[in-house]
Amino acid sequence: MIALQHILDAVNVGGLYALMALGIGLIFGVMRLINFAHGEMVMAGGYAMAMLSALPAPAVIAVSIIIVVALAVAIERGAFRPLRGKDPATLLVASFTVSYFLQNLSVLVFGARPLPFAFMPGLAEILEIGGLRVPLLQFVSLGLTVLALAGLAILVKRTTIGIELRAAAEDVVTAQLSGINVNRVIALAFVISAVLAWVVSLTYSAQIGQLSPAMGVRPLIIGFVATILGGLGSLPGAALGGFLVGAISVLLEVVLPSETRPFREAFLFGLVFIILVVRPEGIVRVCALQERV
Amino acid sequence: MRSPFRDALTTALLLTAAVAIVAAIGTQLSGGTQRIIIDAMIKMIIVLGMYIFVGNSGLLSFGHIGFLGLGAYTAAWLTIPPSIKASLMPGLPDFLATAALHPLPAALAGGAAASLAALLVGIPLTRLAGVAASIGTFAMLVVFYAIFSNWTSVTGGQGSLYGLPVFTSLPVAAGFTVATILGAAMYQASASGFRLRGSREDAVAAQASGIDIRRERLIAFVISAFFVGVAGALYAHFLQVVVAREFYLKLTFITVAMLVIGGMRSLSGAVAGTAFVAFLSEVLRQAERGIDLGVVSIGGRLGLQEVGLAIAMLIVLIFRPRGITGGRELTLGWRSR
């Protein structure tokens, strides 16, 4: 029974990381940019929901999604589009800077003190299923994760817009010359990543019940590591990496004796390091990124 | 044909002159301002140390702040009076528990400890290239941080270590900055630095020229860690405390940003970026205080400094994507590299 609960925990945590990894992986695909400001999308979603909580729930959901999406598009326009095609280090630092900007802007607007997140308190209810007491939230977040993953998979694999997305991810110039509006595709990738970030906002904020300006940093770091582990540039890889990191971290929690548990982070990242060294290209190899001699 | 060493020396001397002038002016200024200058100089040593690896190899490192921490802890282990160490860090081995060194040898020991760690981590790490290498260094940072903040009997854990003697005065900081500039310039002009830059420009072609890329990366990593480790010891003797949370994401972000904004492919860029960001954030801090005095708001939500700094850095990146120096070196003739 406990094992089952641990598995459920692992799937839940892993799903959260997978969503983060997909959001990051998507932008990397089309722009070769590791978007550190993705964590601040999550933060913005949380604050938007908290600020709007006086409205009816569907309105809160709709408006907060619009806010996160608008923010993502604004960042793409204002910061990343002028830098498109520049040195990866420059892009990376630009995304750092955007993240730093948004965190401090949030301090400026909402204050540094954490705010409570009380949207949809019903999520805290507990369901009793065959001896397992499972919070409704776990089901909702699991359901949302599965929905988001499936939706993204269908979008990318089955629709023309998905083909355009992948085409732009592989070769921007060819995509342009085939009549694909690359600006639109990249903006679309930001929109999708913002929606994924919003899903994380909802489930993550509801779990921790708190909003703070730096709340996005932690999921971002894990999502980022998951993206690399899964194989940069591969969306299935990103999802896989997310679940893998989630599973490893829950496993470490379970097996490490209590006195070494504070070092869990060291074990997790040590393991990440080893996996990277053994398989630098990640679990899913993407041939477009392999260098040819 | 000019000799590569002469070019590097010219650059280093020009930068040294700039540092010396700032230090000389600084000694005439108030204590608060001096502290700001010392803080900037320590950051400059960190950024220069990072530059030795990052600039010459082209691989971005997020891990050097871990070396900074190791340098700082080494200094703490060696210079805190044994009586205080006994209560703060009961788990220290004897030779550390009884040590009472002067901060100068302790700083060199901090550099050596960081180098040793870099050697051990670097052997597997230098297998990696590109973004995987950056993530590898990041993983290393997290591991270092987890150890610093949890191995309580040796590092004091989350608590801070105190009792470090004062050492890092303005002249000391300036002296180490100059030494680091010279060290970085010499490495850059050396055969090893040259080979590493070749691998940065084109790894495949570098191999065809007989270059063992892993070895060159490792050498640079170890040298670079040395300077950052020394900076860590200086930092510890500047703050007089060592606390794990200082050696993590925030400082990593700011130092990487300094390097890239200055222009990560040149020594002058490392210096210019540090000076630019440090100067700008101080100007903004003063401006923010002006606002603070106007509207007396206790615990107000100022934070304009950070927002302003972020906007300014973004503007620099957009208009000078290769950094302020654009990867060029300061020479008497401003020659392209």
Next chain:
Amino acid sequence: MVDAAAQPGSLVAFGVGVHFEGLRALEAVDLRLARGEILGLIGPNGAGKTTLVNVLSGYQRPSEGGVRLDGLGTAGWQPHHFARNGLGRTFQAARLFPEMTVLENVEMPGVGLGLSRRQARARAEALLSDLGIIHRATVPAQALTYGEERLVGLARALALTPKFLLLDEPAAGLSPHEARELMQRIAAVRERFGCGVLLIEHNMQVIMRLCDRVQVLARGKTIAVGTPTDVQASTEVRQAYLGASGDAGIAIAGKAAAAQAGQALLAIENLVVDYGSARALAGVSLSVCKGEFVAVIGPNGAGKSTLLATITGLVKPKSGTIQYEGRRLGAEPPARRVRDGIALVPEGRRILSNLTVEENLRVGETVRRGDPEAARRFEHVLATFPVLRSRLKGYAGRLSGGEQQQLAIARALLSGPKLLLLDEPSLGLAPLMIEQVYETLVKLNEDGLTILLMEQNANRALLAGDRAYVLRHGVVELEGPTATLRTDPAFDQAYFGFDAREGIATH
């Protein structure tokens, strides 16, 4: 054929096999290169030539077999071990260190071998003087012309003082004159350094003139080894490499005159394009009539790709006008121009290798989505390129070079173009494949499609087109009907320029 325990003095590959995820790039290939010898390595595209060079220089670990370098086993070696033991090589793309000066580029191998920077620099200066390019020593490599890049690449390989030199298509993209110069240098290198040279080359004339022996690869296997004359005489080689009708031209349809009378589909007036401080196009004017097949011929660096990039909207001109269907093109993005009927088959094909063939084709349809004609057009294109139909669900990256070129053309056709632009469709293709591509183009043109083609392969383009322009240094040097140009004595002068015979270093 070759003894695995070969003596020092030679570079030996024995039983080399290379498998890429199920694909066999090389199978049981033997090769022996003695010092002082020039060995030609030829074969149609996709034969595995570059893979073999990569095995010989350590960049590709063979799945089977191995390499002995000067009597030494090379198991577990990395590329730099090969280099340090006397193996120098060049690359198809020159792969210079772009931000370093020419001198620093050539200094690198000396430093890589462990010389001091001073010694390495002296050696580099001597080499650059020898090759007559010392006057460019302080120029950053990224500012070099194409021909200079090739030469510096050679100098850099020589700076290793190699015992064996592997040259991967050193003459590709050079004008015939430049290529001739380069070949003379290679012959001189063999004399001076006494090293063994392995030469991959498509130009059979070069191979015949320069090589002591020739080894022929096809589909990853050696099909012939011998003297140039023997190999040329081998029917097996002719079939595999040259194709049954190696030198056959295609009859020109007698419709050129009809097209001449039509109105201009594309009219370019006085187009000027700068890249930074370099002028790529210096006032180019040309026109293409509806239904015409026009070729723009010129050596590398003439500005052909820039011209196409400007027409498609990837590059903004400094001045001049482009009129398309009587309307002046302004700041429309590339996507808009595709919708208006301008399609490009880019240089190097640029197919999307992570997408399936079908998805590549769907990408081509982007601007015609929802078009009632779309399904019919798709069928028609598949009928034109039947080989693609059988590979629809496979990844495009798995196609051979020729198939990829067909896919690239098919993709462009699916956008329903009125004007088809092609950039060097013959580049990197074996002669037989080139013929197939040109046949398709001529047929498309006969069906009414207007074609504007950029080509270095002057003879081939002059056989297919109605009219041609000769572009050189960003200026149109000559224009006229192909039938006239083929025999026009002015053509050679326009193509090679008056300074061509004075040496490549005069700029």
Next chain:
Amino acid sequence: MSLLRFASPLLSAGILALSASMALAQDKKPIVIGAAIARTGFIAAYDADPARAAEMAVKEINAAGGVLGRPLKIVYADTKSEIPQGAIAATEVLDQGADLIIVTGDFDFGGTAARTANAQGKIAIAPFAADPKFGVEGIGPFAFSFSTASDTVGTVLAEFAASKGWKTAYALTQTNIQYDLSVSRAFQARFKELNGNAALVGTDTFSMDDATIATHITRIKALNPQPDVLLLSTFTPAGPGALRQLRAAGLQMPILSGEDMDGDYWLKSVPNLSNFYFAAMGSIFGDDPRPDVNKFIAGFKALHGNHPSTAHTLTGYSVVQAIKIAAERAGSINSDAIKAAFEKFKDEKLLVGPTSFDAKTHINFMRPMVVMQVQDGKHSAVSLHTPQKIPGR
């Protein structure tokens, strides 16, 4: 020449202003309290209200004639919630003539400023640094904390739990700051002293870096029987999140926390929270067992429109009270004199409670604390609890 002509009126105006202000200052030069505290960044939220309370005390004292006939004045410099900036901020306020300084109430974040003051022989006071090392040992002879030590918090919680008849406990500790670790350590030691070693049925740690504490919860739920009480030694923002997850997972036993969970700003994070207790320096909700605290809270509310965010605020007021007492006893504002006067404090009646210092101990151990309760999302004071024995002392 024109420059001089332009400058001279400015110059003379400046001289005039300067001499005027000097004339004023000669009458009653204010005693300057330098506040090197966080005004921005995440610590600003903790430093703000104690500073407001100090300003209230300054106003009251100045209205009643000041200290030694001189008015009090507070000057500020922002540490930006950064450790290195603390020293710079301290230097700044000392440069502005501060006679003594107030620093951020944390050993790490206030420490650098306090050390800078100590190096210059100036008193540095942390209103609410709970680490027992804040004082002679960790900073220097001129450092004082007006807080109650973290060991006391843990002790009070353990003694309170025992008095409620809770026999078994489980300790879940956040590892990110020293305070939570100390509170937990003292609680565990004291609880075992009171109920026997077996009474502590388990311990676990978590970090603010954990996205969720699902595995921790699973482990607690696996215990059979469930512990009577849970110590959750934590601070915001991770604390309320952990509390929410514990309750959401159906763990309904009483939960104890330290002072860092004081205040109601986070309460909406855990809807309808019940059966939650924490130890604080007082109640900010107007029901403190001590009337003078309630009076202060009412005054604060009248001035700022809201009750203080946490009871740490009381220490800000108390610091100024103590400065007045010490200066008047010593007859001087000289650092050595103030230090000597402080070290003679023996159950000195301050707003925050009886305060004692001696030559070695510059923080309070045996001071009573108020145990607060949250029931149905409402705070109330349970009792004023004086610790009986602090483990290890």
